[in-house]
Amino acid sequence: VVPAAGRGERLGAPGPKAFADLAGRPLVAYGLAAAAASGAVEAAVVVADLGPAEAALARLGADLRRLVRAVVPGGATRRESVRAGLAAVRQAVGAAADPVVLVHDAARPLAPPALFARVAEAVGAGAAAVLCARPSPDTVKQIAGDLVTATLPRDVLALAQTPQGARLSLLERAHREWPSGDAGDDALLVEALGETVRVVAGTPFNFKITSAEDLALAEAWVRSGGTPWMGPPA
Ligand code: C5P
Numbered sequence: 313v314v315p316a317a318g319r320g321e322r323l324g325a326p327g328p329k330a331f332a333d334l335a336g337r338p339l340v341a342y343g344l345a346a347a348a349a350s351g352a353v354e355a356a357v358v359v360a361d362l363g364p365a366e367a368a369l370a371r372l373g374a375d376l377r378r379l380v381r382a383v384v385p386g387g388a389t390r391r392e393s394v395r396a397g398l399a400a401v402r403q404a405v406g407a408a409a410d411p412v413v414l415v416h417d418a419a420r421p422l423a424p425p426a427l428f429a430r431v432a433e434a435v436g437a438g439a440a441a442v443l444c445a446r447p448s449p450d451t452v453k454q455i456a457g458d459l460v461t462a463t464l465p466r467d468v469l470a471l472a473q474t475p476q477g478a479r480l481s482l483l484e485r486a487h488r489e490w491p492s493g494d495a496g497d498d499a500l501l502v503e504a505l506g507e508t509v510r511v512v513a514g515t516p517f518n519f520k521i522t523s524a525e526d527l528a529l530a531e532a533w534v535r536s537g538g539t540p541w542m543g544p545p546a
Contacts, residue, residue: 313356313357313394313397313400313413313414313416314330314343314344314356314357314358314360314416314418315359315393315394315397315417315418316328316330316331316360316365316417316418317360317361317386317393318330318386318390318419320522322523323521323522323523323524323526324524328360328361328364329418329419330368330418331360331367331368334421334521334527334530334531334534335534335535338368339521340358340360340365340368340418340421341371341372341376341421341542342421342422343418343421344356344358344372344376344379344380345376346423346425346427346428346541347379347414347428348376348379349425350427350428350429351429352428352429352433353379353414353428353432355379355380355381356379356380356381357382357383357384357397357400357401357404358382358383358384358418359383359384359386359393359394359396359397359400360383360385360386360418361386362383362385366383382400384396384397389493390495391487391493391501394415394483394487395487397415398413398484398487401413402484405480410479410480410481412477412479412480413480413483414428414431414432414476415474415475415476415477415483415498416428416474416476417474419520420473420519420520421521421539422515422517422530422533422539423444423474423514423517423518424539425541427444427475427514427515427518428475430444430513431443431444431475434510435477435479436479438508438510439508440478440479440482440502440508441477441483441498441499441508441509441510442476442478442509442510442512443472443473443474443476443477443497443499443509443511444473444474444476444512444513444515444518445471445472445513446514446515446518447470448469449516452464452466470511472496472497472499473520474497476497476498476499478498482505482507483501486498486501486502486504486505489505490504
C-alpha cells in the first residue's frame with residue numbers, strides 16, 4: 313500500500329508531492345520499482361488523487377503498471393489514506409486471505425529493494441508488525457519552546473521509516489480500533505493494540521521528502537547512481 317495522497321504543501325511543487333519530478337520520474341515510481349525489484353511484493357495499491365496518479369502511472373514501464381492493481385482516492389490524513397488502501401487490498405484478495413502487507417510512503421523514494429525484503433521476511437518471525445528505522449545521528453533534546461528540558465539517551469531512540477509491515481487482518485484491526493486523529497505511522501496503531509512491533513535496520517538514504525532541499529538531495533543521490541534498481545536516469 314503506497315500512501316501518495318498528501319498535498320505536500322511544504323515542497324512548493326505545483327501538484328501532489330508523490331508525483332513531483334525526481335530526476336525525470338515521478339517520486340512514486342521509485343518505491344514501486346524498489347518493491348518490484350525486492351521479489352517480496354506481488355501487487356501494489358496506490359492511494360492518490362486519481363487524475364495525477366493515472367497520468368504518472370501511464371509514464372511507468374509495463375512491469376510497474378502491472379504491479380499496480382488499483383488506484384484509490386485518499387483521505388484527509390495519512391491514516392485515512394492507508395485505511396482506504398487496506399480496503400482495496402481486502403477487496404482484491406477476498407475475505408479469507410491474510411497476506412503480509414507493506415505500507416510504504418511515496419514520499420520516501422530512496423528505500424532500496426533489500427529493505428522491502430527485510431521487512432517482509434521479519435513479519436511473522438516473532439513480531440506482529442515490523443518497521444525499519446535508523447539510529448539518530450544527532451543528540452536528541454527534549455525542549456519546551458526554546459529551552460532544553462532533557463537530553464534523551466540515543467541508545468533507546470530510533471527514527472522510524474517505511475516500509476512497515478504486518479498481516480492484513482492486524483493492520484485492519486489496528487486501523488479500526490485506533491480512537492481518532494492522525495497517527496505518524498502504522499506501527500503506532502499496532503503498538504496501541506499491545507502487539508509486539510519489531511525494528512529492522514533502515515538506511516540513512518530513506519529520508520522523507522518534505523522540502524525542496526530534500527528533493528534536491530535525493531536528485532543528487534539518484535544522479536550519482538544511488539538507485540540502481542531504476543536503471544539510468546531519464
Ligand atoms: O505528509 P507526509 O509527508 O508526512 O506524508 C507521508 C506520506 O503519506 C506521503 O507519501 C503522503 O503522500 C501520504 N499521505 C496520504 N494522505 C494524506 C496525507 C499524506 O496518502 N492525507
